Amino acid sequence: MPPTGALRDVAIVAFAQSDHLKSTDELSEVEMLMPVLHEVLGATGLATGEIDFTCSGSADYLAGRAFSFTMALDGVGAWPPISESHVETDGAWALYEAWVKLLTGEADTALVYSYGKSSPGSLRDVLTRQLDPYYQAPLWPDSVALAALQAQALIDAGHTDERTLATVAARSRDAASDNPHAQVRGARPQGDYVVQPLRTGDCPPIGDGAAAVVLAAGDRARALCARPAWIRGIDHRIEPHAIGVRDLTESPSTRLAAERAGAFERPVDTAELHAPFSSQEVVLRRALDLGDEVAVNPSGGPLAANPMMAAGLVRLGEAAARIHRGASDRALAHATSGPCLQQNLVAVLEGEDA
Amino acid sequence: MPDLLKAPMALEFPFTRSLGPVQSAFLTGLRERVVLGVRTGDGRVLVPPVEYDPVTAEEIRDLVQVSATGTVTTWAWNPEPRRDQPLDTPFAWVLVQLDGADTALLHALDVPDATSVHSGLRVRVRWAEERTGAITDIACFEPAQDGQAAGRTPAARHDGAFDDPVTGIVAPARLDYVYSPGRAQTAYLRGLAEQRNVGERCPSCAKVYIPPRGACPTCGVATAERVEVGPAGTVTTFCIVNIKAKNLDIEVPYVYAHIALDGAGLALHGRIGGIPYDQVRMGLRVEPVWSENSRFPDHYRPTGEPDADYDTYKELL
Numbered sequence: 159m160p161p162t163g164a165l166r167d168v169a170i171v172a173f174a175q176s177d178h179l180k181s182t183d184e185l186s187e188v189e190m191l192m193p194v195l196h197e198v199l200g201a202t203g204l205a206t207g208e209i210d211f212t213c214s215g216s217a218d219y220l221a222g223r224a225f226s227f228t229m230a231l232d233g234v235g236a237w238p239p240i241s242e243s244h245v246e247t248d249g250a251w252a253l254y255e256a257w258v259k260l261l262t263g264e265a266d267t268a269l270v271y272s273y274g275k276s277s278p279g280s281l282r283d284v285l286t287r288q289l290d291p292y293y294q295a296p297l298w299p300d301s302v303a304l305a306a307l308q309a310q311a312l313i314d315a316g317h318t319d320e321r322t323l324a325t326v327a328a329r330s331r332d333a334a335s336d337n338p339h340a341q342v343r344g345a346r347p348q349g350d351y352v353v354q355p356l357r358t359g360d361c362p363p364i365g366d367g368a369a370a371v372v373l374a375a376g377d378r379a380r381a382l383c384a385r386p387a388w389i390r391g392i393d394h395r396i397e398p399h400a401i402g403v404r405d406l407t408e409s410p411s412t413r414l415a416a417e418r419a420g421a422f423e424r425p426v427d428t429a430e431l432h433a434p435f436s437s438q439e440v441v442l443r444r445a446l447d448l449g450d451e452v453a454v455n456p457s458g459g460p461l462a463a464n465p466m467m468a469a470g471l472v473r474l475g476e477a478a479a480r481i482h483r484g485a486s487d488r489a490l491a492h493a494t495s496g497p498c499l500q501q502n503l504v505a506v507l508e509g510e511d512a
Numbered sequence: 513m514p515d516l517l518k519a520p521m522a523l524e525f526p527f528t529r530s531l532g533p534v535q536s537a538f539l540t541g542l543r544e545r546v547v548l549g550v551r552t553g554d555g556r557v558l559v560p561p562v563e564y565d566p567v568t569a570e571e572i573r574d575l576v577q578v579s580a581t582g583t584v585t586t587w588a589w590n591p592e593p594r595r596d597q598p599l600d601t602p603f604a605w606v607l608v609q610l611d612g613a614d615t616a617l618l619h620a621l622d623v624p625d626a627t628s629v630h631s632g633l634r635v636r637v638r639w640a641e642e643r644t645g646a647i648t649d650i651a652c653f654e655p656a657q658d659g660q661a662a663g664r665t666p667a668a669r670h671d672g673a674f675d676d677p678v679t680g681i682v683a684p685a686r687l688d689y690v691y692s693p694g695r696a697q698t699a700y701l702r703g704l705a706e707q708r709n710v711g712e713r714c715p716s717c718a719k720v721y722i723p724p725r726g727a728c729p730t731c732g733v734a735t736a737e738r739v740e741v742g743p744a745g746t747v748t749t750f751c752i753v754n755i756k757a758k759n760l761d762i763e764v765p766y767v768y769a770h771i772a773l774d775g776a777g778l779a780l781h782g783r784i785g786g787i788p789y790d791q792v793r794m795g796l797r798v799e800p801v802w803s804e805n806s807r808f809p810d811h812y813r814p815t816g817e818p819d820a821d822y823d824t825y826k827e828l829l
């Protein structure tokens with residue numbers, strides 16, 4: 159793969175997110191999303207008609223509303239007809255699609271958004287429906303159970319213990335004290351086992367939220383943002399679906415994606431990791447060679463707010479926002495999808511003078 | 513918002529899925545209390561078996577029989593079983609590497625408490641009494657106490673042939689939600705309960721949306737100003753339904769139409785009654801007919817007014 163810089167420079171120039179809340183009964187999905195779209199467009203001064211490509215991520219199963227993404231488009235203002243696409247997964251993958259579109263030169267600007275309303279359903283059960291229908295789904299192994307199997311494997315292998323996991327949880331919620339959008343702000347007791355060895359504190363909050371970013375290429379990005387977060391590379395990789403085939407203590411897909419995104423060429427100062435469970439941060443830190451000198455999830459990460467289908471895009475947005483405000487020069491952002499970190503996306507972002 | 517509407521909603525989707533040759537042999541084998549795996553090109557045995565090598569994507573068909581006894585590779589204690597999970601008493605989720613296999617199978621282990629399970633524990637399949645050719649033919653695992661170390665029992669070749677093989681599964685699923693339509697649609701539904709049609713006007717283009725969705729899809733801005741429209745309206749276009757719908761007690765043929773309520777910026781749809789189906793026409797003026805205790809008009813009937821001029825509704829087609 160040629161270095162992406164040889165093709166075209168693309169940057170995240172704006173990021174917005176909703177407050178992530180336990181429930182948003184009074185809002186339809188588009189009502190939840192629209193203020194975020196207005197905020198992110200407002201930050202760039204762009205009108206909908208000036209966006210060359212729009213790409214979104216969401217999943218109908220969360221709220222049980224078929225084709226909900228078509229309703230969400232109401233919030234974009236899709237007339238005259240816009241160039242648009244949708245992924246049925248986290249918005250980080252929508253960002254990947256938009257990035258590729260900009261690299262081709264077919265678009266100079268892109269709006270990427272994603273949202274999830276988990277509150278209407280029972281998320282742990284809903285997520286079992288993403289599992290293979292022959293061997294796994296009939297057993298209804300919920301998302302916490304699968305993560306707990308991974309956590310126990312890590313403990314057995316000596317890579318972590320419950321005390322270390324509690325430290326990850328406390329550090330994340332503590333960091334979220336400064337994040338007005340987070341759902342769980344401030345450290346709290348670990349609580350009882352949900353599925354042993356994972357306690358309440360090791361699990362992400364379940365809630366509703368939305369996020370959006372604007373991408374722009376070259377000088378357009380410089381015109382729209384004082385300090386664009388240049389995307390130096392993105393890659394995403396997937397592992398076998400069946401968790402019994404994988405070594406759950408490793409994440410070779412994260413490792414490979416990071417290599418292909420250029421993450422190891424120079425050290426990063428910040429990493430926003432989409433590790434919904436405390437134990438998964440342990441896996442990702444090892445896969446990404448992140449030491450204590452790197453600020454991991456200064457936003458609080460998914461343990462503080464985990465809006466499904468948006469939490470990965472939020473990682474990219476939070477990393478970019480740190481570059482925008484000069485708090486980071488080179489940041490890594492990670493997103494995941496599937497059980498036990500099955501699929502992983504890694505992006506490397508840099509400020510101009512870095 | 514006070515008095516926000518909410519309602520329970522169940523989604524049920526019994527998918528019927530066909531099986532490939534390897535999955536068919538595996539699930540039929542479970543029915544016959546035989547556990548099969550598949551051998552990959554590099555000699556690894558995958559249990560449960562798949563049809564393509566997860567590493568090379570090569571088609572794999574080389575079936576082997578493995579033991580119904582194996583070793584726990586990792587576990588998680590589930591203190592509160594959820595609906596549809598294998599056991600309704602607290603149990604351990606386990607990954608089990610069966611003797612002869614190189615990969616692990618996900619299932620439940622029936623032990624009384626978390627201290628009764630550890631990685632390395634020897635366990636064996638507890639078969640379900642009634643078996644149909646499904647992963648749930650394994651009721652769960654139970655401790656084996658066979659005194660063996662994790663076995664390297666070689667897997668034996670198996671032709672995968674059984675009488676009356678299972679060729680498909682029906683995978684029922686039910687998810688329960690509490691549906692809330694949000695601010696705009698709650699207001700609309702409350703209006704309908706009083707037999708009023710309340711839409712919302714776009715502050716940018718002034719179009720009145722009914723039913724309102726909270727946003728103007730053209731302008732991408734929130735709609736908030738409530739506007740009552742109708743009750744009468746104009747048929748903008750229609751079709752004649754000739755096939756009776758299941759569970760619907762309406763005689764065919766009947767007319768289903770797009771109806772632009774007076775003052776609305778787009779048409780909604782409804783059934784036209786009170787007029788022979790072959791006399792319905794574009795421009796026909798209609799009004800709603802409400803039935804008892806219904807949130808929606810049962811149908812629309814002619815008002816008797818002269819037909820609307822085409823120019824008055826052509827933008828709403």
Ligand SMILES: [Zn+2]
Nearest residue numbers: 714717728731
């Ligand atoms: Zn409008």
